[in-house]
Amino acid sequence: MSTPPSPSAPGLRTTPRTPRLPGPRTTGLAVLTATTLVLSACAAGPGTGPDADPEQAALTGAAGAGPVQGGVIEYGHLQEPNCIFGGWIQENFTARQVLDNLVSHTEDGSVVPWIATGWEVSEDGRAWTLRLREDVTFTDGTALDAEAVAYNFDYWLDGGNGTAAAHLGGFYDHSEVLDEHTVRIHLSAPFSPFLSTISQSYFGLQSPTALQTRTDEENCTEPIGSGPFTVKDWKRGEYIEFERNDDYDWAPQNARHQGPAHVAGIRWNIVPDNTSRYGSLLSGEMDAIGEVPAVNIAQARQDYDFTQYITPGRPVVMSLNTQRGIFTDQQVRQALSLATDREANVASAFLGTVPFEPSGYLSQTTPDYDEEAAAEYPFDLHRANELLDRAGWTGRDPDGTRTKDGRRLQALVVYGLNSIITPDGNTVIQNFQEQARAAGFDLVLRPGTPSEFFGGAFSTPESYDAQVGYWTSPHAGILNINYRPSTEEAPNGANTTFLDQARVFETIQSALQAPTPEEVTERFSQAQHELSELAPAIGLYTQTNTLAVGGDVTGLWLDPAQGGPVFHDAHFTSQDARDASGTLTPDTADTPDTADSADAPAESED
Amino acid sequence: MSLSTRHPGPSPSTPPPVHPASASVSHPAAARDRPPRGNRPSPAAVALVVGHKALGAVFVVWAAATLTFLIQALLPGDRATLLLNQQTGQVQERTPEELAPVNEAFGFDEPLIVQYLDFLGGLLRGDLGISYTLYQPVTTVIGDQIAPTVVLTFTALAIAWALAVVLLVLTARRTPWVSRIFSGLESAAAALPQYWLGIILLVVFALWLGIFPVVSGSGAAGLVLPALTLGIPLAGFLAQVMRTEFERTLDAPFVLTARARGMSDGGVRLRHVLRHSLLPGLSLTGWAVGAQFSAAVIAENVFARPGLGRVLVTAVNGRDLPVVCGVVMLVAVIYVITNLVVDTAYILVDPRLKEAA
DSSP states (O other): OOOSOOSOOOOOEEOOOOOOSOOSSOOGGGGOOOOOOOSOTTOSOTTOOSOOOHHHHHHHOOOSSOOOOOOEEEEEESSOOSSSSSSSHHHHHHHHHHOBOSEEEOTTSOEEESSEEEEEEOTTSOEEEEEEOSSOBOTTSOBOOHHHHHHHHHHIIIIIOHHHHHHHTTTEEEEEEEETTEEEEEESSOOTTHHHHTTSGGGOBOOHHHHHHSOHHHHHHSOOOSSSEEEEEEETTTEEEEEEOTTOOOOOTTSSOOSSOSSSEEEEEEOOOHHHHHHHHHTTSOSEEESOOGGGHHHHHHHSEEEEEEOOEEEEEEEEOSSSSGGGSHHHHHHHHHHSOHHHHHHHHTTTOSOBOOOSSSOTTSTTOOHHHHTTOOOOHHHHHHHHHHTTOOEEOTTSOEEETTEEOEEEEEEEBTTTBOHHHHHHHHHHHHHHGGGTOEEEEEEEOHHHHHTTTTOSTTTOSEEEEEEEOSSTTHHHHHHSOOOSSSOOTTOTTOOOOHHHHHHHHHHHHOSSHHHHHHHHHHHHHHHHHHOOEEEEEOOEEEEEEOTTEEOOEEOTTTOOEEOTTOEESSHHHHHHSOOOOTTSSOOOOOTTOSOOOOSOOO | OGGGOOOOOSOTTSOOOOOGGGSOSSOHHHHHOOOGGGGOOOHHHHHHHHHHHHHHHHHHHHHHHHHHHHHHHHSSSOHHHHHHHHHHTOOOOOOHHHHHHHHHHHTTTSOHHHHHHHHHHHHHTTOOOBOTTTOSBHHHHHHHHHHHHHHHHHHHHHHHHHHHHHHHHHHTTSSHHHHHHHHHHHHHHHHOOHHHHHHHHIIIIIIISOOSOSSOTTSSGGGHHHHHHHHHHHHHHHHHHHHHHHHHHHTSHHHHHHHHTTOOHHHIIIIIIHHHHHHHHHHHHHHHHHHHHHHHHHHHHHTTOOOHHHHHHHHHHTTOHHHHHHHHHHHHHHHHHHHHHHHHHHHHHOTTHHHHO
16 A cells, blocks of 8 residues: 555535536536535434435536536546555545445535435434435345345444444444344444444445455455446556446435436546646646646646545644653643744645644534634744743753753654655644744654554654644544543554543543534534643644546536545536547447437436 | 676676776787687586576575565564554554454464465465455566566667667767767766656656657557656666777777778777677666666656556555565566576677686
8 A cells, every 4th residue: 555545535625616618517516615614513413314405406407408428537646546445545535436325425514315315313322223225236236235234334344444443443333134225223332423424435335245255356456336337447557447337326415416427437547646647637638637736736726627625534733642751741732832833834835725724633624623722722932932931841952942850842753754744744844843943842853654654663652752644534523533542441543642531532422422413513612622722732734635627527526525536427528528538448348338328317306 | 997897696606707908909809700609608518607597596586585575574563553554544553453363364473484484385386475455466466567667678778778879889989079078968868867857758748749648558659758768867877888998999909900901980880899898788787677677666657657666666665575575576587587698698799708607
């Protein structure tokens, strides 16, 4: 794996799109509104069933000739996944094309029906009953019924998907098949962001038949789902080809249209070099690219249909080790939080293309984000100095570093360079180090290689004073992953600050168990304030995902749960553009280039 | 003599290089352009040499495999933790309960010697194992990616030789300023960082002029720029190492003799002088083939080509031991073969070497 987490995930910010070569009808994408803060997260709490999605009407409104059918979209992507489905964000992106989920996340933070048409949660919050569509089949012919859903839950939690297990492990108990199309998920404790959690493609549904009868290799390279596309070919190092599933008729409620995808297929090209990837869009070889390089973003905003998605969850933060070293002292943690001008730092390092994130706990697009708590540590060198003086760090070494009882105010900052932290992010960390000197901090930077980082070289309290990283998640429940204290019987390696505060933990638990969305929001706000006071982490910038689309194609959108591109609604803007596009590799017998055949999806289905 | 150092090839038994210039003045080739086949070594001698070299080759491959295995297995950091963390993109500590099934599945909990013997046993059976992260047999992973890399490497090599020879024959020991300029250009080419050169070629020929595709893929049109990216710096190296020898040989008495016989300048350069300067170039080629395999990753990344370079880098980062070992051994084998070919080529180019062999 080339590792991890590449930038990704959900948040949503849309920049004004310049209408280039308007196609036969205006793009549905224009609807992505610039929502940043959303209050009713975890929205689909009890009873919030499949209400009509307000966007739906607007999206399917345009009448007249339907979108152009057929053609193959050339898409250029930064990193290659190891498998189509898996726990890595890159695998989430590819899984989204092939697998369906039970529910879908919308831009405003609510959850709408997909394979599940409705749901309800029990009084005690520990049993979620989901009613399923009755007409869904996997592409191998297996029915997507309650049995299949129950099988998938067990599969994800039992090693099938590490990220799914990180989210639901400790909460999932078992699944119960009530009837052919109703399944009940039993939890060991209430978990309010349940629906939001399962909207991520880490919870993509696969055919139980395929999982049971095929080899790991087959399930890795060609998982069988019920999604809008199937994997047709994968030339590692070059591209993955997805082919339209002609029988597809169960898109999520927030899709821009129902029925099979408009295009015949997608060629998901792996173009790792930034210059080449952007160049391939300029030259017209690619119809769309992801991960637009920072230096090209200004131009991309003008010349292309550009979307930037701000990932919800834990932003890129500096986690301070609260168990050992100088950061065991809360005043020192607060002082470092105040000591630098993080906003100016981020603006200069990213040329203004990536938003600064003041919060060390949640990114600004996460439902239940508390702006007030986030803003508690503005740049204030004077206060930082006061706190350090009060904490007893009053001596000074010749180099300006503060000392106390002969110890220097020194900290080892570790981060996975080029695997977790991009080169621009590295600049932010270096700027931070430089600015922190003014308050008397001596930060020692230690970039690590992927194999040492993922091998756990920097995972214990003895191995670092501060660590920089992020964790994408569509809801504030990420706080439970990051701040649940580690215990003997239930160690929590994801608690990178090693914070062990019962009060915060209880607040987070009460948020997860709160019965109404309003209470959930209130409790999560409280948790953010409590964390902010303790200052175990310092916010730096948001993880973002970008997409630039050329004039020949329209209708792509970024999945609000994790930020991957969704191709189901994409189509060419003209017959000519369609005809000029390539075809999928015709290596197998059937090459269904059903281009403009009769199955044009019904436009307005409501 | 500067370039008489042959590349430290696999076989310690290779003869010490005999530098043509240090040989007697009555150069055999000068005698009368006698083709080398006139005095071939006896079959027994050949067999001995070949046997020797084959043994050396096996040793090199075994050593490469063993070293790679040990380095990968003994690097700090737990392999099971690494696999789990990579699957989720986290860098955290893992619990014994989480680690146990992974250790079990990949045999990480076996004593190292057992893992090593299993690994060697697999090698003997031609089984390189299954990739930890791709779930594919390593032979499949390599088989899928080897063709584009081999094509790229050898195309680059061909380009490098063509450029170097043309440059030499046309510019060595001409009017001083011509020679100096081209000699300088060669040094500059040799010093070009491949990544930079690749980006420049990409921007100029693919983006501005639109002659070649930006995303090369594995097609023929897409081969040109990546091959130039690797070939141009190598051409600089080749021309540089051959130029010294070329110019010295131009001063050799037998060249004067040849000219006295009325041979044209071009004829002298091509038939006599070039041949002498080939030896250092051949030495360098033995090294270059191995080096090109590792440099290929740069061209592969810039031009979005599939290939072993990218597979290797990804596998090293992920400590996907079976894949790393597989690729390293493959490179070792190619390297060994190249050096055998180069050794043979030496004898063909300079028959005097057969005696040393």
